[in-house]
Amino acid sequence: MNCTHAAKVLDAYLDGELDAATDAQLAGHLRSCPECASVHDAHRALRAAFADLQRHRASDALRRSVTRELAALERAALSARPRILSWSQAAVLAGAAASLAFASASWLARPQPLPSDDRQVAIARHVAALEAPAEGETRLGIASSDRHVVKPWFAGKIDFAPPVRDLSEHGYVLVGGRTDARLGQLGAVLVYRIRGHQITLSVTRVAAAREQVPTASTLHGFAVVSWASAGLGFATVSDIEPRELQQFAELIRAPAR
Amino acid sequence: MQNARNPNEPNQRERFEASVLVHLDAAYNLARWLLRDADAADDVVQDASLRAFRFFDAMQGPTPRAWFMAIVRNACLDWIGMKKRRGVEECYDEAVHGGSVLDAADDASPESIVVRASAARELHACISRLPREYREVLILREMEELSYREISAVVEVPIGTVMSRLSRGRNQLARLMRAPEQRRSS
Secondary structure (H helix, E strand, O other): OOHHHHHHHHHHHHOOOOOHHHHHHHHHHHHHOHHHHHHHHHHHHHHHHHOOOOOOOOOHHHHHHHHHHHHHHHHHHHHHHHHHOOHHHHHHHHHHOHHHHHHHHHHHOOOOOOOOOHHHHHHHHHHHHHOOOEOOEOOOOEEOOOHHHHHHHOEOOEOOOOOOOOOHHHOOEEEEEEEEOHHHOOEEEEEEEEOOEEEEEEEEEOOOOOOEEEEEEEEOOEEEEEEEEOOEEEEEEEOOOHHHHHHHHHHHHOOOO | OOOOOOOOOOOHHHHHHHHOHHHHHHHHHHHHHHHOOHHHHHHHHHHHHHHHHHOHHHOOOOOHHHHHHHHHHHHHHHHHHHHHHOOOOOOOOHHHHOOOOOOOOOOOOHHHHHHHHHHHHHHHHHHHOOOHHHHHHHHHHHHOOOOHHHHHHHHOOOHHHHHHHHHHHHHHHHHHHHOHHHHHHO
16 A cells, blocks of 8 residues: 555544455555654544543523424424315315314414524525525515515415515515425515615414514524514514614504505 | 425324434534534524424434434534625634533543643634534544444535545644644734
8 A cells, every 4th residue: 555545544544434455454554654654643643632622512401492392393283284285175174064173273273372483483584585596586486576466476375364565665675475384384475675685574373362562683683573463473584774674564564555 | 395294193203302302412512613603503403403303204314313413514504604695704713612621520630631621722723723624524523423424424425525524624633733823823
């Protein structure tokens, strides 16, 4: 074995990943070549040094949080099952066994509150919608500034009607919408734009009892305003000023004229 | 994007916890070394864990650990990409991100603990300065003890590339460890 070959397989040798034949050849080379042997020793010393490096461990809080969210996801998946039915199937079900469907829905389809990281989900959706490759070529399911085009597009894709408002007189231009099933939560995502800044509005079903006034916060550098009303949870995300985003939220909340 | 199979068979979650979630520490350690940010690591690992659960039925790769760590790694790269797009430079602040380097429960003499702690701190700083491609394979190999086959699955490169990255990474790390003054002035 020459030094070039030895250098290539030296680390695999240290890591015990070589086949027996090559392993023996390299061991022989190291006995006869002081240069390769010194590289070997240096790398072996590094390996030893790593043993003193303490591993970062997941905190108990993270562990608990993951376990809790998994349980919530499990329940949400249970309750989401009837909603995966196609619209026609759902209609048949509702017509044929309305009372039964209602009875089961009362315990099965109880909407879950947004998980504690609903803002994370909203931000992830915001970023996903940002990744548009070029103008006019977006990752949106429907690209239109016409609310009468965008709103009906959601019918049959999700089981609720997200409010789609024309806010162009306020400077917010509707860009389009998409659905997103991040973290098991099927949601509607509406994309607006103002002065070159994107604003996304995520709408997800939540427990009907959960009413929440708009709350502004910043998370990972994004402004987030979230609220809940009438069984829907809203989270709007942007890189504009939180105060301005709050105004946007108020416009969305204002009853349609 | 719903799972084709019913994800709610009894024990689905228990099976997930037993085969995948047991590697939460490994996932978290990788995330910390990739992101260099404890809060971001919490968020990303939690998100990735839930994502893994959703796609548990579609699990593939050499081992559940490698599959899970690939998901975590991708989530980390998404996060880094998002930060870059937002114009936040990836910078390393040792004072903030330095972290602990030695097990307190070590039963060596105080003197040798000091020596070893400072050596570990040096190593920590040097690893942090490695390019991400080298840093991640070294963490996966040295700290998590993944096989080459697993690393290949996590990093999504051929085993030959894993080998050469480990080799180059160790060469570079050895150089950094030998030249502390050069490192500080850079």
